[in-house]
Amino acid sequence: MTETTFRAFRIHADAEPVRASLETISLDALTPGEVVVRVHYSSINYKDALAATGRGRILRRSPLNGGIDAAGIVDTSQSERFAPGDAVVVTGCSLSETRDGGYAEYVRLPADCLSPLPDGLTLADAMIIGTAGFTAALAIHRLEENHLAPDQGPVAVTGANGGVGQMAIDLLTARGYAVTAYTSRPAHADALRALGAAEVRDVAELSASEGPLGKTEWAGAVDNLGGDALGALVRRTHPWGSVASIGLVASPHIDLTVMSFILRGVSLLGISSANCPCALRRAIWQRLGADLRPRHLAAMHSGTVTFDELPGVFDDLLECRLTGRVLVAVARA
Ligand SMILES: NC(=O)c1ccc[n+]([C@@H]2O[C@H](COP(=O)([O-])OP(=O)(O)OC[C@H]3O[C@@H](n4cnc5c(N)ncnc54)[C@H](OP(=O)(O)O)[C@@H]3O)[C@@H](O)[C@H]2O)c1
Structure with a gap:
């Protein structure tokens, strides 16, 4: 009442x-x-x-x-x-x-x-997941729609200790991806490995300047930072790989050329949870209680x-x- x-x-x-x-x-x-x-x-x-x-x-x-x-x-x-x-x-x-x-x-x-x-989640579970988990799941949904699969190579996650970052590591590793977590707080590396990260690296590595195309490392990436990190992820993504852009905690700007897009077929996917269409929102929430339930x-x-x-x-x-x-x-x- x-x-x-x-x-x-x-x-x-x-x-x-x-x-x-x-x-x-x-x-x-x-x-x-x-x-x-x-x-x-x-x-x-x-x-x-x-x-x-x-x-x-x-x-x-x-x-x-x-x-x-x-x-x-x-x-x-x-x-x-x-x-x-x-x-x-x-x-x-x-x-x-x-x-x-x-x-x-x-x-x-x-x-x-x-x-x-969703069945299988309490109200508290749903809010531990919240926008952070929903957005990580939406990013994975879009990366996989764009043909990302675990046998294509590792996936990078930035802002790893944050809400979206931790959820992305948990969900990706449950699906069989080898995840490299990028963090500014390496003291928390053990916690990131416990969530499933295969490797933990210092995010400063993603600010090094390089040419328009880098040595490729990733089949895909989930980025929470924007700025230099997002630029580096795109430059280092395998041909036909995809990068999901979620956040801007470092910067809303990216310094990039079009080379990764037109010579390697790399896709930059925008992730916008706030205005996700109603039917897709419900489908993602149902998955968060089932095959994408965080472990x-x-x-x-x-x-x-x-x-x-x-x-x-x-x-x-x-x-x-x-x-x-x-x-x-x-x-x-
Ligand atoms: N597009 C969407 O629909 C959507 C939805 C949800 C969130 N977001 C955005 O995604 C981002 C992450 O959100 P969140 O809720 O996960 O935030 P959060 O819990 O505060 O986590 C952000 C993480 O980023 C890292 N970080 C923070 N400041 C940094 C800096 N200056 N340089 C480098 N790394 C830094 C830290 O991780 P480490 O300690 O591991 O470095 C921090 O834990 C935000 O920009 C948020 O607005 C977007």
Whole structure:
């Protein structure tokens, strides 16, 4: 039963500096939708930290509740596709951009945003996976659509200790790929090997300048960094291999020539989880409960924070003091 007022971590981004704090709001304040969901868990992604701190321009309207992920139980529904009591998950879908997000005890969303919670996952599992795991799975889906297979050679993963990086290592190695993890924190190499990485290398290796074509090493790559690393991955990818571009933690720019594309047939695949078409989103979530179910969820779950602890966590993520996935416990115990 919907409460009249509830707690939300609300971001006001219409003036500098961006303000974000816990507020008490009512259902009427939420952006519109057919389905009201009682949120049990959310998670913390790089984009959430950019939005909450104002270090990235994520909100396109203000104010909004933060949180690009949510998992919970349908409270009320005006859609035939969902009924009260259904367990659902939402990742991306413009949450914390143009729609109120998952850092609130309730979200109200169009039915198209919601995916049924896959069999085999709890609500907490789904948010340990969250946008990070969904995006890693989407990248693997697109790489394999583009004919990547384990017998073609190793796959590189950058930003390896982050949420997307750890998920990508787990999912790729479960499918039989030999993964080379690139990290700026080699002290965590053992944890990356425990997730399945065959090799761990220093990411500084990907900033060395070289000509327009490098010595080929990879059949494929999953990149979270952008900048020099993405350029180097493309230059060192085998003929007809593919590189999935996910993130920009180092830089949104790439210094590249077209040579890898026109002489080697290398593909650069853009991965955009936020606006992934509804049918593909649901299919990927079903796979995350089945053939793409992460094997090391407990190891990748680096901690759980309450609403009260949430404001203190964003700087830790942006300053690279966290690894893996942080869960946000939204429902009151
Ligand atoms: N396209 C999409 O749909 C989509 C979806 C989700 C995320 N993303 C993007 O993907 C990226 C990763 O997201 P995430 O949630 O996994 O973030 P995260 O948990 O903060 O992980 C980022 C990782 O990148 C590495 N790193 C951080 N700053 C760095 C720097 N300046 N230079 C080199 N390496 C650095 C660190 O790994 P090491 O310690 O191993 O070096 C860090 O753990 C972000 O840019 C995010 O916005 C995009």
